[in-house]
Amino acid sequence: MDPENAASPPAGITREDLFERVWTTPINHLAEKLGMNHYQFARICEALNVPRPPAGYWQKKAVGKEAPRPELPAALPGDHARWSKGTRLLAPLPKRVYRRVERKAADRPQRPARHPMLIGVDESFRKTRTDEKNEFLRPYKYLLPDIVASADHLSTALDIANEIYNALDLKGHRVMFAPADQEMRRRHVDEQEVPRKDRKYGRYQTGSIWSPRRPTVTYVGSIPVGLVLTEMTERVTMRYLDGSYVREDSKLVRSARPWQLTHSWTTEQDLPCGRFRFVAYCPLANIEWSASWQETDAAGLKSLVPSIVARLHGSEAELQALIDAEEKAAAKRRKEWAEAQERYRRQEDRRAVEQALSHSKKQLAEIMEQWAAATAVERFFVEAEKRLEHLGEDRREHIQSRLALARAMLGEQDPLSYLADWLAPDERYQTRYPDH
Known part of the structure; x- marks a missing residue:
């Protein structure tokens, strides 16, 4: 990654990455790339406990006389390990105020420095x-x-x-x-x-x-x-x-x-x-x-x-023992939660499988009823056409016109079309657990 052109990635900047950037690119340039001023950028370095180049470092570096780069100090407890845009930083603590104190009588108590x-x-x-x-x-x-x-x-x-x-x-x-x-x-x-x-x-x-x-x-x-x-x-x-x-x-x-x-x-x-x-x-x-x-x-x-x-x-050993016990308890809770979620997902899957089977049976029953009604209508027209053969010419023409009107009104009655629209249980829902 080019430190000068790299902005803050979505995951943020680690202390190590920030340290490398600060000592390879002037802070003003880095701050501009991140959309802030150099005072804000210095705050980030302070919060992450990252040392910055001293004044005049880059001018001395241009002529080969820069001070050696220090080591990145180990992170102290409470230090930020990563920074990304939107992260709230602690307000810097005021510096201790040291005032020159004149010598006083030995029996006069000294007031402790303010924290x-x-x-x-x-x-x-x-x-x-x-x-x-x-x-x-x-x-x-x-x-x-x-x-x-x-x-x-x-x-x-x-x-x-x-x-x-x-x-x-x-x-x-x-x-x-x-x-x-x-x-x-x-x-x-x-x-x-x-x-x-x-x-x-x-x-x-x-x-x-x-x-x-x-x-x-x-x-x-x-x-x-x-x-x-x-x-x-x-x-x-x-x-x-x-x-x-x-x-x-x-x-x-x-x-x-x-x-x-x-x-x-x-x-x-x-x-x-x-x-x-x-x-x-x-x-x-x-x-x-x-x-x-x-x-x-x-x-x-x-x-x-x-x-x-x-x-x-x-109290460190006592606290660490409590933290270790809580981590074990938390791991147990997470395991129990995961098992409960798995049981819930299996129950929901079983319910969905049963629901798909029920809907398929219901649809099939409706198709059978429609099939019976369609075949009954077809039998009616076939029987009527057979009986037309025994009628006189005038009456046959009249009945044939009536049958044509009836067919037109009822439309095509194809029972197989009903069956083509039927959905089997597996077509409605695919189980995630084949062992059900």
């Missing part, structure tokens, strides 16, 4: 569909880290997520959005701090909780693990006072006059409590695996980060 997944997301989370107090944020944007929090505790949530994401990255488990070209599902996470049979979240007990369009995942080896950080809810008694619901234990209720409480009432709701739960789960279909950590009075989530990382780091 690329969390740079600039605070504003996106706060652009929310609801500004109700004591409610979870419901941002308009859906491609955000899987973090569920109220406005009052969003900063705390981002700090906890930052600790966990950075710790996983340092251990070699990069945190990212689930690739758009891979089937991954986001697991439902219970937001109740104390599990209950009933759920009374939100106003009028109908509030919905935001969840992202694509899961946030890390990779343990090559196995994706979904990550969710959610603020928990607690059951709270709320009192309707002065046109809104407020907590029964709030200062406003405690300072209310007796006459104000006369026309008020209480209800129970599940409200964000400022404490958090972190859940890791397998986002692959039919793999039921999860691990959960939540804050307590004795330990905050940040103190549990080492145990979280250690649990995930050591």
Whole structure:
């Protein structure tokens, strides 16, 4: 294939093919052939983890001084393996921002660097569909880290997520959005701090909780693990006072006059409590695996980060065993499905064979009836013509004219023509299973 003239084939471009094209043809030319600009083409290379020639490469190559071509790096878990037109690419993560920090007092703690997944997301989370107090944020944007929090505790949530994401990255488990070209599902996470049979979240007990369009995942080896950080809810008694619901234990209720409480009432709701739960789960279909950590009075989530990382780091064998078992179960299901489909096709074939036989018998019975009627008509005319021989001249001519009119009205009665139109069962349907 000529790399310069080849457009994107219907099956797409593999990483290896893209790498070869990029290092044999300038990106501007390739982008033009694919109907895009060079910025879009660079995005594709970045998504497929394909290195591009450095600036000035082609000018140096023209005079024989180009830099040597690097090796194509191995694909990392989560990288796109193929690209074709219409494939959605992950938005590039913001680069880490490194700022020069002046020397400070040794006892002053250093704030950890913000993880690329969390740079600039605070504003996106706060652009929310609801500004109700004591409610979870419901941002308009859906491609955000899987973090569920109220406005009052969003900063705390981002700090906890930052600790966990950075710790996983340092251990070699990069945190990212689930690739758009891979089937991954986001697991439902219970937001109740104390599990209950009933759920009374939100106003009028109908509030919905935001969840992202694509899961946030890390990779343990090559196995994706979904990550969710959610603020928990607690059951709270709320009192309707002065046109809104407020907590029964709030200062406003405690300072209310007796006459104000006369026309008020209480209800129970599940409200964000400022404490958090972190859940890791397998986002692959039919793999039921999860691990959960939540804050307590004795330990905050940040103190549990080492145990979280250690649990995930050591879960590869456990997850792989579950995946292998699911693959066997899926193979068994596919086999059973194929066998069920084969049984259905055989039943339908048998039904079609029986239907063809029934229709052929019915048509043959109709032909016999038509045959009997046609032969009866023919016998009638033959018998009438025989009797004409014994009639006088005048009467014979009159009857002959009547017989001619009758024949003309009835037309030709050829019984064999009926049989020629008959269809045998095999002519109606050919069975696919000769053993039936």
